Amino acid sequence: MLVSTGHEDPTADLVIAELNRRRVPVLRFDPGRDFPGAAVLAARTRQGGWSGTLSMGSRTAELHAVRALYHRRPSMFEPADEGQDARFAVQENRRGLGGVLGALPGCLYLSHPQAIARAEYKPAQLATALGLGLLVPETLITNDPAQAEEFCDQWPAIYKPLHAGAYWVNGEPAGIWAARVGPGEIDDAVERSAHLFQAAVPKVADVRAVVVGNQTFCARITAPPGVLDWRAEYRDLRYEPTDCPTDVRSALAAFVQDFGLKFGAFDFAVTADGAWWFLECNPNGQWAWLEEAAGLPITAAIADVLENGECPT
Template structure:
């Protein structure tokens, strides 16, 4: 592959990655797209040797080959996890070797810009640490309780209007069908001993009139005000009934968001805020690898171009 390529690690069907790849193709930036968890080692091969300057060698996927010492950037979008085809000891061993072999090389490419580094993404997914970092950077954070004690949860919920939200947006099914677990209001009387089965996050409910999704690419911040029907706690549960408009990010918040990414070593973050009638922005969370493509269209935000700019420049941070 001629020139310094961009590696795009993502699943087979990823419309968001498609936007970025199309833009990079338009700019004549070479791209190698693959899914580490599915393509390796059957449809992709690796030959890597360590040198004084870092890893050298090649990664081949399909008919394309990339020089590991000459990678411009790696866009870690949404690759599948490394999984065993059969539940036996040899398969489990191979899966761990693949993750630590290919994944380890991809995590240590010399001079490569990561958007973002997989290990940085993994660290930044812990919401309790996010809230602590956000508060330390001067962002306004709602009162929050993380507990497995039903009595503590009831006391917290009795003190103010309260919501429950999951600590991790993992896969969940109801009657065999995919389902989302949305943030929802919770009354003290609804809290049972089931709370003792795992950690729960309870948070003071912000008297919001809207939400802001702030997408940060490098040091560029793109914000959209999201308005949901009255009474909706989690706008993600009402995608068909939302309105969007671009809004400016207040400078103190913009500076805090850029500092937040720097703290974690990220080049991207999708931040959620609740906005009150007085114009106060309350930090809720950051998804270090969140979706953004639908928002670009709905609020006319040039996010694809910003991501392509970062990947094309390929300056390691």
């Protein structure tokens, strides 16, 4: 079994420890840091798919025998310098190693890298959620200040980024959280990029729903009054396991199937009448802290999928 993730990934560590406990052989590597270098690829075409080896030091995986690949959060391929040769090498590494790993015969992917990449686009997420009957807040994506001002005048609105990428402030990593925005705060800076504005849901709580194979685990998250984005207040949150409404569970199963995923971390806003409003899906989202906080056996469920192909029913 292969685990593709960063050198420091406590979430993947939990799954690897569980697989080790089950005596499932695991080769862990980080494509962006280990290849080329510590990781050595020798792949050959054969009838039925790729054969050959991927090695890390003294450990070697036979490509044709890889039963599963856990694609967590590997480092991106980065050029060694600004030169043309370095940029060329990065693309060759990505399409060579990445291409082989994405075409292993008979391999179960949790999830396939290309499926994860497609599912990261929020416009596709929102359109799919609407098509599946989920409640979705009124949303505008624009680079037109006039449209943004009109939207924020029509609704109590929030702004949030379309991608949770790395952002640095004074040399330190920082998150860009969802924030309330009024029409008077809109200016010409909106023209510089696409912006996502959304009608604010009058929520009383949030839910993170984690889909693993054919199972769904839900934690209700209660933040202090007035907190819009619970991720900004981890120290003051309360967690409890909660049941997933049948219609929402069915929609989530269809959602991951539509995107070709085996895993998805979904965020919902819950209103006083018990309605669940879809906000987004992170196809490789975090979940480890919920195991202890809400008593959700997600590690075992992921190990079940990787070892057996599906969660037990």
